[in-house]
Amino acid sequence: MLGVCYYPEHWDEGRWETDARRMVELGITYVRIGEFAWSRSEPARGEFNFGWLDRAMDVLHAAGLRIVLGTPTATPPKWLVDECPDILPYDEQGRVRGFGSRRHYTFSSKTWWRESARIVEAIARRYGAHPGLAGWQTDNEYGCHDSTLSWGPEDLSAFRDWLRHRYQSAEQLNEAWGAVFWSMEVTGFDQVSLPNGTVTEPNPAQRMDFWRFHSDQVAAYDRMQCDLIRAHSPGRWITHNFMGFVSDFDHFKVAENLDLASWDSYPIGFVEKFPFSEVERNRWAETSHPDIAPWHHDLYRGVGRGRFWVMEQQPGPVNWAAWNPVPKPGMVRLWTWEALAHGAEVVSYFRWRQAPFAQEQFHAGLNLPGLDELSPGGAEAAQVARELATLPPLPETRPAPVAFVFDYPSYWATMIQPQGRDFRYEELVFRWYEAFRRLGLDIDVVPPGAPLQGYDLVVVPTMVHVTDAARAAIEAADGMVLIGPRAGSRDRTFAIPENLAPGPLAGLTGARVTQVASLRPGLEQPVTGSVQGGVIRWRDHVTADADVLARFADHGPALTRKGRVHVLHGWPAPDLLEALAAHMAEVAGLQTLPLPSQIRLRRRGDWWMFFNYGPGDWTLPSGFDCLMGGQTVPPQGLTIAQRITG
Amino acid sequence: MLGVCYYPEHWDEGRWETDARRMVELGITYVRIGEFAWSRSEPARGEFNFGWLDRAMDVLHAAGLRIVLGTPTATPPKWLVDECPDILPYDEQGRVRGFGSRRHYTFSSKTWWRESARIVEAIARRYGAHPGLAGWQTDNEYGCHDSTLSWGPEDLSAFRDWLRHRYQSAEQLNEAWGAVFWSMEVTGFDQVSLPNGTVTEPNPAQRMDFWRFHSDQVAAYDRMQCDLIRAHSPGRWITHNFMGFVSDFDHFKVAENLDLASWDSYPIGFVEKFPFSEVERNRWAETSHPDIAPWHHDLYRGVGRGRFWVMEQQPGPVNWAAWNPVPKPGMVRLWTWEALAHGAEVVSYFRWRQAPFAQEQFHAGLNLPGLDELSPGGAEAAQVARELATLPPLPETRPAPVAFVFDYPSYWATMIQPQGRDFRYEELVFRWYEAFRRLGLDIDVVPPGAPLQGYDLVVVPTMVHVTDAARAAIEAADGMVLIGPRAGSRDRTFAIPENLAPGPLAGLTGARVTQVASLRPGLEQPVTGSVQGGVIRWRDHVTADADVLARFADHGPALTRKGRVHVLHGWPAPDLLEALAAHMAEVAGLQTLPLPSQIRLRRRGDWWMFFNYGPGDWTLPSGFDCLMGGQTVPPQGLTIAQRITG
Amino acid sequence: MLGVCYYPEHWDEGRWETDARRMVELGITYVRIGEFAWSRSEPARGEFNFGWLDRAMDVLHAAGLRIVLGTPTATPPKWLVDECPDILPYDEQGRVRGFGSRRHYTFSSKTWWRESARIVEAIARRYGAHPGLAGWQTDNEYGCHDSTLSWGPEDLSAFRDWLRHRYQSAEQLNEAWGAVFWSMEVTGFDQVSLPNGTVTEPNPAQRMDFWRFHSDQVAAYDRMQCDLIRAHSPGRWITHNFMGFVSDFDHFKVAENLDLASWDSYPIGFVEKFPFSEVERNRWAETSHPDIAPWHHDLYRGVGRGRFWVMEQQPGPVNWAAWNPVPKPGMVRLWTWEALAHGAEVVSYFRWRQAPFAQEQFHAGLNLPGLDELSPGGAEAAQVARELATLPPLPETRPAPVAFVFDYPSYWATMIQPQGRDFRYEELVFRWYEAFRRLGLDIDVVPPGAPLQGYDLVVVPTMVHVTDAARAAIEAADGMVLIGPRAGSRDRTFAIPENLAPGPLAGLTGARVTQVASLRPGLEQPVTGSVQGGVIRWRDHVTADADVLARFADHGPALTRKGRVHVLHGWPAPDLLEALAAHMAEVAGLQTLPLPSQIRLRRRGDWWMFFNYGPGDWTLPSGFDCLMGGQTVPPQGLTIAQRITG
Numbered sequence A, B, C: 001m002l003g004v005c006y007y008p009e010h011w012d013e014g015r016w017e018t019d020a021r022r023m024v025e026l027g028i029t030y031v032r033i034g035e036f037a038w039s040r041s042e043p044a045r046g047e048f049n050f051g052w053l054d055r056a057m058d059v060l061h062a063a064g065l066r067i068v069l070g071t072p073t074a075t076p077p078k079w080l081v082d083e084c085p086d087i088l089p090y091d092e093q094g095r096v097r098g099f100g101s102r103r104h105y106t107f108s109s110k111t112w113w114r115e116s117a118r119i120v121e122a123i124a125r126r127y128g129a130h131p132g133l134a135g136w137q138t139d140n141e142y143g144c145h146d147s148t149l150s151w152g153p154e155d156l157s158a159f160r161d162w163l164r165h166r167y168q169s170a171e172q173l174n175e176a177w178g179a180v181f182w183s184m185e186v187t188g189f190d191q192v193s194l195p196n197g198t199v200t201e202p203n204p205a206q207r208m209d210f211w212r213f214h215s216d217q218v219a220a221y222d223r224m225q226c227d228l229i230r231a232h233s234p235g236r237w238i239t240h241n242f243m244g245f246v247s248d249f250d251h252f253k254v255a256e257n258l259d260l261a262s263w264d265s266y267p268i269g270f271v272e273k274f275p276f277s278e279v280e281r282n283r284w285a286e287t288s289h290p291d292i293a294p295w296h297h298d299l300y301r302g303v304g305r306g307r308f309w310v311m312e313q314q315p316g317p318v319n320w321a322a323w324n325p326v327p328k329p330g331m332v333r334l335w336t337w338e339a340l341a342h343g344a345e346v347v348s349y350f351r352w353r354q355a356p357f358a359q360e361q362f363h364a365g366l367n368l369p370g371l372d373e374l375s376p377g378g379a380e381a382a383q384v385a386r387e388l389a390t391l392p393p394l395p396e397t398r399p400a401p402v403a404f405v406f407d408y409p410s411y412w413a414t415m416i417q418p419q420g421r422d423f424r425y426e427e428l429v430f431r432w433y434e435a436f437r438r439l440g441l442d443i444d445v446v447p448p449g450a451p452l453q454g455y456d457l458v459v460v461p462t463m464v465h466v467t468d469a470a471r472a473a474i475e476a477a478d479g480m481v482l483i484g485p486r487a488g489s490r491d492r493t494f495a496i497p498e499n500l501a502p503g504p505l506a507g508l509t510g511a512r513v514t515q516v517a518s519l520r521p522g523l524e525q526p527v528t529g530s531v532q533g534g535v536i537r538w539r540d541h542v543t544a545d546a547d548v549l550a551r552f553a554d555h556g557p558a559l560t561r562k563g564r565v566h567v568l569h570g571w572p573a574p575d576l577l578e579a580l581a582a583h584m585a586e587v588a589g590l591q592t593l594p595l596p597s598q599i600r601l602r603r604r605g606d607w608w609m610f611f612n613y614g615p616g617d618w619t620l621p622s623g624f625d626c627l628m629g630g631q632t633v634p635p636q637g638l639t640i641a642q643r644i645t646g
């Protein structure tokens, strides 16, 4: 189904009815509103002004639309900031991040919790039972604009509290952090400082705790909102719209509070954000890379325990990347269908109409700036609506044969301690995901510790700290397992394990890491054996009590196998990664369909959905009947097909 | 005529007489003094010590020199800063910019206005009627070192006042800024904040107003100085020495107060400042690019309503660029002649003698450091003086056939909202200027709204907000008109016009912009038709009720024409720009003389003056008689010729 | 002899005895301890807890190890910082640099001097006569992490005091700084400000004084520590462990207080720090460049007036560079031998055992993380110990035939005023050193003013300010002298000399600099004559009353000679530098042995020690008998040989 993000407060009331009618005509079912509308609803402390929102909800409901209502906590209004400056966040350089855009609050501020609860409760009370209300969105894009971590006095105070609970005594804190090093020992929690502004690098265990602390705060803050909403709005679901490539907090933890996950899909903007090469950036500038949106769909399907929406779908050029091209004709339709292929329940476009004013005035909408006239993206959305109406209902999403274990704390750990400047967790995972998707495989993304039984192949690109639960899940896996470099290299206190890396995985892998090397760009170490190619960026030097399937030139193990568990002891260059993926698929007994770099496949039930991101036609292999589209998939096109089972 | 910048306070009084005599011998008429000499004239509050300056003026006057006296407000002394720290500016990161160099004041400080008035009046009273005094320079290089904008408490206070006058009520402010977006609404002007230190980008309309506010302040501050000077110094002219490539305030507005414009010409330093490619930077490192100085000459001739000086002319290597080569022999002479060719009344070298101490000790002068001995640049200045003495008087400067409309607010608008990282207004204008100059055309630069009648061709590289006056002037033009991308894309409140871009130009152009694309380096969209080549960086997707002279590959209009008005709907790559310039010159009926990239031509009356920036000889086309130099122009040489009219 | 850095406070006491025994077994003589152990020794003000250190010293002594004890002042503990925040340094942007790593103090704080004296005296009293104590190390790596300069209120106060002593009156200060320029004059020392946070560049003479002031402070602070130690620990030597490529203070001055110099040798980390090209960085990533460690050995042998240690020797991968590869097998042994070849008395590895916790957990040790098991580097150290036991005692280090004059203030001067962005003093010196080492020559490094008699060749890559003593030493040299660009270009007050550069060297060189050019990358000026090649980055335009051995294309002198004194008037490109070195060696009558880029030679007495940094074998010229290793030196290998004198 389709949805749209709408801001009634941006338009004269006289236009609301037309807007609602045209939404329905276009084929839209859901409309999200309200998530930045605090100043309009409470222009001064306690002076609530909900009349406009009452009327807007009624108009939308009357038109037959189902409403998703956002809490407006991403944008505390100026009177509140002036009254309570202690809600403001601080950047790592110790500067206040002030009013004037959004997300100008720190999760550490008790004042902020009190004020958030006040506005959330007021809105939940007023609208919780509105007949047009389908569900809720908490806040907006937690963590966007580097807003998870904050470095102010409120943060220090809250961090000390968190540490008190975790460590109970200064002695245990000192022990956990190795604080004897460089005379960092404290005699009480009130001596703990923030891990910023130091002369050289701060203690990594302290930094890791600081990150965990902030991640915990996001989850607790969201739970607070959810609890208030549930108290006043029974029977409605709650989601949060996560942002792409924001890994500063553990989304799996936040989603424990939620009924379903959602995310904001800006495939082209992300091309400038992700560390692609310039060649790739140029290649994918106007279509996006074919795994950018799919990776997130699979991730958030996992985060949502099977249920997710695209809450904001890019409908044309955006305003916030370094460059913002117009997507190639067809891409808005393709992205929408691809989201559905990966299991999205609703794809909701951002936004109904391009705003002629303020920060996002260069951000396209389904309608041209200020007008009641569809944009090119709007016309493509209408096409999808027509197609959906024509086709039979979409089949159920089935479990994939391959599971990727995604571990937010590994992102924090490698950001804190990259050791090589280009060791980026998100890039490692993305490249491995791409390699398996190029084989035509469907992939589920799961958190560490989730059950792994039933998967033919489990991929763990890395997992810096392996908890007991995570180790047990890997041990209990009944398919093949592939693990990458740096796994198990830190324990719970961010120390090197007593048995060296991979720590708790030693028994499962047979490996023992004695030295680690980060390799500058230009250094590549060749690997030969069952798989061939190069290792770049990172190498673990290991001794192995396991089968050595491939070796470095100095005979050090590169790929080892013990039972089902394979370990690649380095960061694979593209050639090695391709060989590795093929090798693992083979030993896992997976049926693959190798695809060119611009083609992707995703199944939903017995529908095989092929997407063409390239500039030329691509023809399906034989053996398919087409439900939508033809055997030849045109550029920016898609085909839905079923295997001929005769 | 020639001039020189002199700092009597830097040298023993015993040397002044010799200096003055040697200036006159060299052929110098004007000497500028005093513009940084506050601490020497008022070493402590109210303790004026003008004796040295009295004597210096008398010595210079006695030698027959005409004096330009600068007000010393660019360098408030330490006792004043210690006493009144509220005069200090703040950078965008919120840090005080302190004492220790120059321009350490904010235009917003009322204290600073009071103190400026005090010193300016004291000096104007004392020297206003000095017989040696020719004219005045206010302050020094407004805006240099990013000193236009400031972000401190004084600025916030003054900004709120400025907004009160502009908007009258908070409601109107909210409306103008679209402040409902992201809950930015205020209930009073005392809630307005500065547009810095935000979590993500601040409101662009707020930023635009902040820029306008600062630009207005510069003009008002300069007018305050001018009013005081005029009250005490009747019959003397006033100028300000503008800096090159400083566009943070509207120079046309400041010049309304002035009798003539002047600017500081550092052709080689600017090669490192302007966004040239590395290849171009190397090519022009020791000569400068042949349009750098000319562009500014033409600009400031326009700013000065026909009258301008070069107040500071680079006389050799400077000290402030990333690299500072020695100019090739001949360049100091060439630059001087080129300034005269473009209509400069006086070319004044900076400085008489290289200072062996302080910040500019690596900056060449006409004399070697500390010595009474000409530098190589000094010798070239002497040569110009001899040449001027030999030649007949220079003919009058005539109006050019081509007008460029230069719009400072378009610089602010595109800095605030580049949308593509490399959309730089100054670069766009410069490249278009270069293309027409390569055709041997003379160019006038005029402000938006200036009358355009009489020009065969009017070029508007862009104009983001088109005022009524600017639209009317374009409509009234009687030559051909060429407009570039993004024109008319914002209204007075920085909103997208209700009829979409080009807003008020819709009727004149027949175009309507529905989508805009910024294109990353490497993306190029081919254009075919009456002109051929590529579009880079930016494309406006338009529908056109006009003749389409060239199209993109997707058939979208690239170059349109309605009546006299042509619009190029993108940023032209070099090949397209060259074709476009040729096309426009042809349809405008202009006589062109295509020149190689290293040769430029400028006429003054019936003198054709050819300048050779290249490493090899260049020969004039036939049909010229030479007044100075020969048919073959040597490297770093020039020829003044007249057309053989027989 | 070999040593090791050990942190008993990091390990259970129960492990100390085993550690000590294993050290002795490995062949280690010296053990450095204590230099970061303040919080353990004084956990709260006045509560000393030295028991652990008593026991540690006793255990180490009992095992037969000689102890080097460090004062713990590099790591003031948190209670002290909380109590006395005025000890904290400020960065150039005016931000406090806080607790949480190390070196968080400013040398300007009187509180800090008092507290330093307190802890140093307490330790010196307690351990000064310990029978296991061989000597002392003051603090740790002065200047590391940009910790020499600080920009806070304590620094301003101390700077004003320093200026009062230097200049006596504001008038003299104004004169020395040329403060009349830009109205910087002050009427008292309390008006002096710090040279940071200015709108454009601050006064260079002020900056130079600020740097001198800080350099003086380091020396005075170190002398304070030394005085206290000597008072309580008669008969023990004192050293400080200097860091590589830290030139913010004058190491020669600090070493005047010391009995011997020592330095911390991280050859691979420095590859990322030194401005090598990417090609060179890749080439030397896993071995280091063959002059990185040797340059420092020669420098610190000079700093130590003939006596130096390597106090910290890299034993494997480190943690602090942008990338941290594993050194190639053999390099730890090679580096150790090379230090000995250059005269190191002791090579002490950092550290005994890799720490599994805190900031350096990725830094290798002689033992694996947390374990009693040698790392690969540990095994190489053991090999060196065995080799040392087998060979005869190492011969004495003899004076070298070539002297390099290294001048710390020239580093400050060119940092303050690079004039061309890539004029880097350390790079200039290093490249000249490399060129002469490639000829197989041994080199001594001496400070300005040191006697130069007896050297066949004296090289002064540059010396911005030439003191009387430095000029006299050059004049008195009895070998050939080679001087580089910018020499003598500033006087004592950082002004251009009255006779222009080279100022006091004018008579010796016959040169006079009239213009200077910095040349951007890509500009190269060819030189022809006795030497051929290109000049890049910098050229002095000179007139010369001397023999001109080579000229630029414009006939300007490039290489001049007057008597023994040669001057190269530019920064040589590699080809010109190679030709220059060969030319100078020839005219100096030096016996050279040209070596490939990956091979180096260093003599100690009659031992010729050849080191192979390359990937292939290299064979000695004929005429040598091998003491260790063979005629063919393998990759990462070395050969010690003696000339066959028959």
Ligand SMILES: [Zn+2]
Pocket (backbone or CB within 6 Å): A141, A264, A312
């Ligand atoms: Zn969003």
Ligand SMILES: [Zn+2]
Pocket (backbone or CB within 6 Å): B141, B264, B312
């Ligand atoms: Zn100037």
Ligand SMILES: [Zn+2]
Pocket (backbone or CB within 6 Å): C141, C264, C312
């Ligand atoms: Zn160290």
